Amino acid sequence: MKELSLHLLDVAKNSTAAGARNVSITLEEGADGWLAVTIADDGRGMSPEFLAQAADPFTTTRTTRKVGLGLPLLRLTAEQTGGSLDIQSTQGVGTTLTARFQRRHLDCPPLGDLAGTVALLIQGSPEVELAYRHTTPRGEAALSTAELREILGGIPLSEPEVFAWIQEYLTEQEIETAVEAVPSTGIEGEII
Numbered sequence: 001m002k003e004l005s006l007h008l009l010d011v012a013k014n015s016t017a018a019g020a021r022n023v024s025i026t027l028e029e030g031a032d033g034w035l036a037v038t039i040a041d042d043g044r045g046m047s048p049e050f051l052a053q054a055a056d057p058f059t060t061t062r063t064t065r066k067v068g069l070g071l072p073l074l075r076l077t078a079e080q081t082g083g084s085l086d087i088q089s090t091q092g093v094g095t096t097l098t099a100r101f102q103r104r105h106l107d108c109p110p111l112g113d114l115a116g117t118v119a120l121l122i123q124g125s126p127e128v129e130l131a132y133r134h135t136t137p138r139g140e141a142a143l144s145t146a147e148l149r150e151i152l153g154g155i156p157l158s159e160p161e162v163f164a165w166i167q168e169y170l171t172e173q174e175i176e177t178a179v180e181a182v183p184s185t186g187i188e189g190e191i192i
């Protein structure tokens, strides 16, 4: 996928599809260019057998249960940057995905529109409690539906105005905390 935010949208939808009441999305960027993305939910989880398949469908045969491509594509993107995808899941308890990316790697997609993605997720599943946090060496962008509900009083999170508000509120924070992740050319100061 062209942007990491699209992967995020895709896998966060897995969480809501799994009946999660609480979803947390955390992005942690280090000064060394490593980005850890963690999506944790309290959905129905996966059995060990299914998990083995979902994480690595390319090793299964045609007669096995059909699995989607969201997780394998995320894994591929992470591994192409030298990173990894780790999935912990317990049936009836929940699932935690951790994807690691090296943002300075030439094959690492840009972050994309994180603010819009969070706004879309909240609008799409207004009954779910979502906690979002993106930390970088410059600061953090964060928003949770719990604090949003307090700010908005009785206004439903599915309202179009709320979508616009979330996007604007988070975009401002994202701009302030953004770190450049221009792939290294090996030539100091070169303009690409």
Ligand SMILES: Nc1ncnc2c1ncn2[C@@H]1O[C@H](COP(=O)(O)OP(=O)(O)O)[C@@H](O)[C@H]1O
Residues within 6 Å of the ligand: 010, 011, 014, 015, 018, 041, 043, 044, 045, 046, 054, 067, 068, 069, 070, 071, 072, 095
């Ligand atoms: N967070 C999750 N909780 C429970 N099951 C999950 C979760 N993420 C993925 N799965 C299971 O793994 C399957 C494959 O996920 P994915 O690769 O995103 O493909 P798709 O969503 O198109 O089925 C899902 O259909 C679902 O059964």
Ligand SMILES: [Mg+2]
Residues within 6 Å of the ligand: 010, 011, 013, 014, 068, 070, 071
């Ligand atoms: Mg999916």
